[in-house]
Amino acid sequence: MTDPAAAVDRVFRTEFGRAVALLTRVLGDIDLAEDAVQDAYATAVARWPMDGVPDSPRAWIVTVARNRAIDRLRRRRTLEQHSEQLARRAEVEMAPFEDVDDDAIPDERLRLMFTCCHPALAPEAQVALTMRLVAGLTVAEIARALLSNESAVAQRLVRAKRKLRVAGVPFRVPRDEDIPDRLAIVLSVIYLVFNEGYVATGGDGLRRDDVAGEAIRLGRVLMALMPDEPEAIALLALMLLHHSRRRARADAGGEIVLLADQDRSLWDEGLIDEGLDLTERALRLTGAPGSYALQASIAAVHARSLVGDITEWTRIVALYDALLRLAPSPVVDLNRAVAHSMAEGPQAGLDAVQRLVDAGSLADHHLLHATRADLLARLGRADQAAAYYARAIELADNGAERRFLERRLAAVKAGS
Amino acid sequence: MQYMVLIYDDPKVWQEMSEGERNGVMGEYLAYSESLRHAGVYVDGSQLEGTQTATTVRLRDGARLVTDGPFAETREALGGYFLLECESLDEAIDHAGRCPSARLGSIEVRPIVQMPART
Numbered sequence A: 001m002t003d004p005a006a007a008v009d010r011v012f013r014t015e016f017g018r019a020v021a022l023l024t025r026v027l028g029d030i031d032l033a034e035d036a037v038q039d040a041y042a043t044a045v046a047r048w049p050m051d052g053v054p055d056s057p058r059a060w061i062v063t064v065a066r067n068r069a070i071d072r073l074r075r076r077r078t079l080e081q082h083s084e085q086l087a088r089r090a091e092v093e094m095a096p097f098e099d100v101d102d103d104a105i106p107d108e109r110l111r112l113m114f115t116c117c118h119p120a121l122a123p124e125a126q127v128a129l130t131m132r133l134v135a136g137l138t139v140a141e142i143a144r145a146l147l148s149n150e151s152a153v154a155q156r157l158v159r160a161k162r163k164l165r166v167a168g169v170p171f172r173v174p175r176d177e178d179i180p181d182r183l184a185i186v187l188s189v190i191y192l193v194f195n196e197g198y199v200a201t202g203g204d205g206l207r208r209d210d211v212a213g214e215a216i217r218l219g220r221v222l223m224a225l226m227p228d229e230p231e232a233i234a235l236l237a238l239m240l241l242h243h244s245r246r247r248a249r250a251d252a253g254g255e256i257v258l259l260a261d262q263d264r265s266l267w268d269e270g271l272i273d274e275g276l277d278l279t280e281r282a283l284r285l286t287g288a289p290g291s292y293a294l295q296a297s298i299a300a301v302h303a304r305s306l307v308g309d310i311t312e313w314t315r316i317v318a319l320y321d322a323l324l325r326l327a328p329s330p331v332v333d334l335n336r337a338v339a340h341s342m343a344e345g346p347q348a349g350l351d352a353v354q355r356l357v358d359a360g361s362l363a364d365h366h367l368l369h370a371t372r373a374d375l376l377a378r379l380g381r382a383d384q385a386a387a388y389y390a391r392a393i394e395l396a397d398n399g400a401e402r403r404f405l406e407r408r409l410a411a412v413k414a415g416s
Numbered sequence B: 001m002q003y004m005v006l007i008y009d010d011p012k013v014w015q016e017m018s019e020g021e022r023n024g025v026m027g028e029y030l031a032y033s034e035s036l037r038h039a040g041v042y043v044d045g046s047q048l049e050g051t052q053t054a055t056t057v058r059l060r061d062g063a064r065l066v067t068d069g070p071f072a073e074t075r076e077a078l079g080g081y082f083l084l085e086c087e088s089l090d091e092a093i094d095h096a097g098r099c100p101s102a103r104l105g106s107i108e109v110r111p112i113v114q115m116p117a118r119t
Helices: A004-027 A030-051 A057-076 A081-093 A109-116 A123-134 A139-145 A150-166 A176-198 A209-225 A230-243 A269-284 A291-304 A313-326 A330-344 A346-358 A366-378 A382-395 A399-415 B011-015 B019-038 B089-097
Strands: B002-009 B042-047 B055-060 B063-068 B077-085 B106-111
Touching: A004 A030, A004 A057, A004 A081, A004 A109, A004 A123, A030 A057, A030 A123, A030 A150, A057 A081, A109 A123, A109 A176, A109 A209, A123 A139, A123 A150, A123 A176, A123 A209, A139 A150, A139 A176, A139 A209, A176 A209, A176 A230, A209 A230, A230 A269, A230 A291, A269 A291, A291 A313, A313 A330, A330 A346, A330 A366, A346 A366, A366 A382, A366 A399, A382 A399, B002 B011, B002 B089, B019 B042, B019 B077, B077 B089, B089 B106
Parallel strands: none
Antiparallel strands: B002 B077, B002 B106, B042 B077, B055 B063
């Protein structure tokens, strides 16, 4: 690579989680492990431009971080006897890796993922910790991704790491019987990160590819670590299928383009093929598809349909029904109502939406009102549609979504 | 590490139980605390008298202020505790989750502050 600074960043982004995880296992201290890997980064920034990138950057990082951790522990020695024992343990248990190949370095990232996503931490803390320690993002990058400020993210990380340490959260993969519940959290954290990138909850632009790309990278790591876990495979498939449409979802001005109106030549076929393969692999591994497998299956039907008209809407409705049986949710119910309207007509969709309204679900969610407005517009009831578009606009947080609804509102007004 | 397992429940739930139900839960508590001893994690534990027997003491400007209560604003009140010696939070959570009141109220698990070892 010609640009050594960029090479340092790229290598550290890939190797950060593994190095932190390995050091945490030996040192029993996530904070110290993170600091040591950060020290190694500073050393690399100073040395790689002159010495060149080492033959095995992974081994170099782990070895340098190990040495820095031992230095840090020795400096603490005056305060605590315990530090000296730890430093010796690190020396004995973690021989320098400089002469070994990459594969000889144990991959402890699964422990790190489960620890960062421990249910004793708040969901915001799980997300920030995973982005920092597993994905190796900087505090500034996390703040940008979560539309927060750096000091708030830094504080959230400090509190979360303190809780892990003080409350005695173990650094390990859960027992088999706890895996389903605990894995569900890990998957939801990765998908939360992805969705932050897919539709920013606030802000102006529709998507931030970098964040979605990081979530996909985490999904790939998880799948590599749990290769037989159908839901881990399905989550990656789902993200890839969504991501494949990233160039078609917004026009040149950053404005939303609906699925039916998207230019399908802009869909990324490589990602679609991979997403479809992974969806099938996930389904083959289990007789009882989980919620990500069902969502990936829905995305797969969309990806396979070359024209909006021939989408297999009845199949999509059936998949939504299965999803609702597994995990009832008003948002899924609303999506099912849309698919139902495509299969059975707008009045059928409107009746389904009315059942949600009667149940008091999603009353303050812009998508409920926008969906109602769309269905009313399809039925030619423009005045009612306009009223619901106006309500949806009031409730939408994302600038691109708001502008999209404003265009729809203008269209129904012009048509009436 | 030591963990304080604080048991919060709604006294009304207990009051509204029939004699038989109450005896059933008491039996579960006996078996539960026996299982904690058997697992080697039990350090201490007690049930507390109700909040109507509580007295609050404060020192303000050198004067001792003694008042009746507090009577919790929330319906759940601290009703008892166990002090456990566990390897990790996960182990403490496992034991807390088997407490009969996990089903009736809620259980708070708090680590005991570890004093740094003197050198």
